[in-house]
Amino acid sequence: MATTLSASTLLAVPLAPLVGCVLAGILGTQFGGNRIGRAASHTLTILGVLIAFVLSAMTLYSVAVDGARFNATIYEWMVVGGLKMEVGFMIDSLTAMMMCVVTFVSLMVHIYTIGYMEEDEGYNRFFAYISLFTFSMLMLVMSNNLLQLFFGWEAVGLVSYLLIGFWYNKPTAIFANMKAFLVNRVGDFGFILGIGLIAAYTGTLNYTEIFAKSGELGRMGFPGTDWMLITVICICLFIGAMGKSAQFPLHVWLPDSMEGPTPISALIHAATMVTAGIFMVSRMSPLFELSDTALNFILVIGSITALFMGFLGIIQNDIKRVVAYSTLSQLGYMTVALGVSAYPVAVFHLMTHAFFKALLFLGAGSVIMGMHHNQDIRWMGGVRKYMPITWITFLLASLALIGTPFFSGFYSKDAIIEAVHASHLPAAGFAYFSVVAGVFVTAFYSFRLYFLVFHGKERYDQNPDAHHDDAHGHGHDDHHGHGHHEPHESPKVVTVPLLLLMIPSVVIGFFTLMPMLNSFFDGVIFVDVARHPAMAELREDIHGPVAMALHSLTSLPLWLAIAGVALSYYMYMVNPALPAAIKRACMPIYNLLENKYYLDWINENILARGARALGTGLWKGGDQAVIDGALVNGSWKLVGRISAAIRWIQSGYIYHYAFAMLLGVFLLMTYFVWFKR
Secondary structure: OOOEOOHHHHHHHHHHHHHHHHHHHHHOOHHHOOOOOHHHHHHHHHHHHHHHHHHHHHHHHHHHHHOOEEEEEEEEEEEEOOEEEEEEEEEOHHHHHHHHHHHHHHHHHHHHHHHHOOOOOOHHHHHHHHHHHHHHHHHHHHEOEHHHHHHHHHHHHHHHHHHHOOOOOOHHHHHHHHHHHHHHHHHHHHHHHHHHHHHHHHOOOEHHHHHHOHHHHHHOEOOOOOOEHHHHHHHHHHHHHHHHOOOOOOOOHHHHHHHOOHHHHHHHHHHOHHHHHHHHHHHOHHHHOOOHHHHHHHHHHHHHHHHHHHHHHHOOOEHHHHHHHHHHHHHHHHHHHHHOOOHHHHHHHHHHHHHHHHHHHHHHHHHHHHOOOOOEHHHOOOHHHOOHHHHHHHHHHHHHHOOOOOOHHHHHHHHHHHHHHHOOOOOHHHHHHHHHHHHHHHHHHHHHHHHHHHOOOOOHHHOOOOOOOOOOOOOHHHHHOOOOOOOOOOOHHHHHHHHHHHHHHHHHHHHHHHHHHOOOOOOOOOOOOOOOOHHHHHHHHOOOHHHHHHHHOOOHHHHHHHHHHHHHHHHHHHOOOHHHHHHHHOHHHHHHHHOHHHHHHHHHHHHHHHHHHHHHHHHHHHHHHHHHHHHHHHHHHHHHHHHHHHHHHOOOOHHHHHHHHHHHHHHHHHHHHHHOO
16 A cells, blocks of 8 residues: 655755755855855765755655655645646655655765865855755656746756856856856747646646646647647647757757866766756656657657767767767667657666766766866876776776666666667657667767777877866866876775766666566556557567576677777777878868867857847847837927927917917818808
């Protein structure tokens, strides 16, 4: 029998990080007089996130083992007409799993930050920001209504803006955080339109009540068009997901966000914020199942992102940007799974990806620290012998990413490929090609990064830009100076989180495969099996983690992954002159990739300038000329001229008025005599 969770316990989950944020953000900064030091700030924030993680783990246990559920309003903010604005929680298997992922990764990032940000002046402020982010993300995933979801949605965007631009004296960071903020506003405009349509046609923002009326929504047409209302709603909602989860063409903000400190790359841009869109679509599955048009749109966008963002990872030389483009590609895989109605598989990959991608980002940060804040992989090599813990954890994370059998990423990634293969949607053919080809691309750029960093000749002493660092003068490089130094292993406060993240990156897929694909999301995620049978066929084909791994030995994806690893080894270890030769032979393609398909150029020179020209035209032509010039200033000028013209009539002399009266009588008599006879 299902049990009910405690509302007070659930409240403590998001509030614990919020309390840590407030204490560190006020008492630990100039705003509050710097009353507490660094140790107190990181202790308070880590304690808050630790409490949230322990309570989240207990909640997941209650949900998975005891069947516990919670769906209730915590606080009623206001009522507008019949529309209730509430704060409430919906705790089920999907939410409980997300709570654990968010809090565990956040806890590891908090601990890691002690070592990574040790020399930074904004140490306490950074801890306050990442705790605030954790609070915002928890409010998003725990919500039972669209209002609270939108609050968390915007809050994580705001904190992301603060974190990307954390080094606010660094011009590239300021550009990157503004870019992230504006691109997300584009997606959020579509998102709020979708929420508005739902509120207008259902009269509620509560998930349960919306889903109860989904059948009615599915039969309505969009006024004035031949479109179905549910299709418009779902596409608007997904546009929000395109911004937050960085799908083509709204992906352009995520690679530039690497300008922020490395810990936030792991927290925000690998494990949590960018997966908010995947979570939202999964939560709204009862609506998306009603529109094949919306699902095809999702499938195409996800396919483009999965394949073409992977291509960009091949030519990157910044260690964090390689991992960033990997994130884009893997988010495309999750979106493809959503498009074929394999929501449980998308969420499964979300979970496994959170661990191994956070491990890759934190591993990259450890390498950056060990290389004295050099991020260019062309000037690394041979790091393995200097940084053994970072090396082994990075290798295992890379193996999980490329889908090596028995690793976590293998189970979720291969499940996506199988689900796409089983789909009957029109766009499934293109999607299948994209996700299969993406396996080779992922393996190639992942092990290009791995080989260039950890193997081969040591090139760190050949770096022409020894001052290249992650902070650009914010405490890091000044400490190390300008000379060349041998790499060194990171301190335990950095390597312990790597080791803890390594465990789920390797084994969690093996142990959660069958529950995730079968009964874990029953009653939470809705799939119309009759119309979208991919998930049902996938369940019939998969008979356990061992059988799935053994079956993969004869499958195309595994051999493509092996080919990608082998080719990267040959090109960068055996014949390092080959990449330069290929670059010279394929310069047009290289330029296309180097310029990121010219999307940034289009955004900056066509869309931004067009928007600016439109705004200038409306300002000068509409505001200044029409409103101010014609309506406001023109009206009083007209009145003034009329007044000046007739002022001489109002002289005040009686004989002038008598003359005017006689003239009027004469004109009236003339009119009646000549025109009315």
